[in-house]
Ligand SMILES: Nc1ncnc2c1ncn2[C@@H]1O[C@H](COP(=O)(O)OP(=O)(O)OP(=O)(O)O)[C@@H](O)[C@H]1O
């Protein structure tokens with residue numbers, strides 16, 4: 001087996017009695033784009049700060065290419081962190097802010113100038129190079145902070161919500177730009193984001209963090225399609241949960257109808273459980289093994305698709321079904337209409353209640 005590039009080994013962090021990071025072990029490959037997702041307070045920033053050296057570790061070890069970096073000060077680690085609440089130097093221009101880190105490294109002046117010009121082009125702020133931070137919008141400031149981290153070309157770049165202040169359109173442009181830069185410079189990225197779609201689009205692998213621990217780690221498709229816990233199923237994307245009763249591997253919905261499922265969680269026993277299915281896996285009519293009927297109670301139009309809210313006896317909360325624009329054109333759903341849906345066993349997960 002090849003040695004991991006960045007190896008996080010049973011890392012712990014206590015703040016007095018608060019266990020902010022609870023024994024995280026993770027191997028990250030060179031040039032990997034890794035995304036950390038998790039609720040507020042789950043330990044994401046603390047983990048990044050320990051990787052960057054701004055926080056001591058309470059236990060465990062951190063290795064890069066087989067050598068421990070856990071005791072090195074931040075400036076001796078080949079790691080750069082773009083903070084969640086970044087601070088630009090207010091008295092320096094955009095260009096000076098970006099150049100600062102390179103000047104500290106005592107790079108030749110012409111190389112500093114070239115690299116700053118290069119990165120300004122990438123973040124599309126060349127025309128604002130002479131402005132001070134307080135003359136920029138929030139999104140522009142965030143792009144400068146990003147440029148300042150990228151321009152140093154660290155081996156590992158840690159990004160804490162790097163695109164949080166950007167509007168949707170600029171955000172998706174910067175997502176592609178970040179991916180391109182990562183390939184171009186061969187940087188390993190670890191990015192914290194609250195935006196699951198961003199994680200699914202950008203990352204080679206995703207980790208879901210909860211209460212300081214990693215709940216599930218895997219490629220986006222696996223995280224989305226094969227959640228290993230109810231929390232993971234609920235956390236990523238939209239998931240419908242229907243209460244069922246489990247009895248020797250068979251499952252019954254509330255109205256007594258059978259539910260068949262390919263993915264049954266190991267922790268499911270006898271008695272109360274839940275069946276989970278994604279909105280896009282529900283279709284109109286009777287094609288799949290599992291069925292439900294109900295009434296359309298609301299329709300949310302999203303352009304590319306519609307989300308139907310369906311009131312059904314099988315659940316206390318409305319079931320959400322996604323309908324693509326072409327299907328919606330054929331069926332013309334309306335609120336108040338009765339509707340029958342079906343879905344496949346292979347799209348059905350069973351979790352403990
Ligand atoms: N310096 C500190 N002293 C005491 N407790 C702290 C300190 N820093 C963080 N914590 C606690 O550690 C836990 C993890 O915090 P952390 O900032 O890592 O969460 P996060 O996942 O980054 O959250 P968010 O998504 O809100 O940024 C929280 O319970 C937080 O209150």
Ligand SMILES: [Mg+2]
Nearest residue numbers: 044045046084
């Ligand atoms: Mg944080």
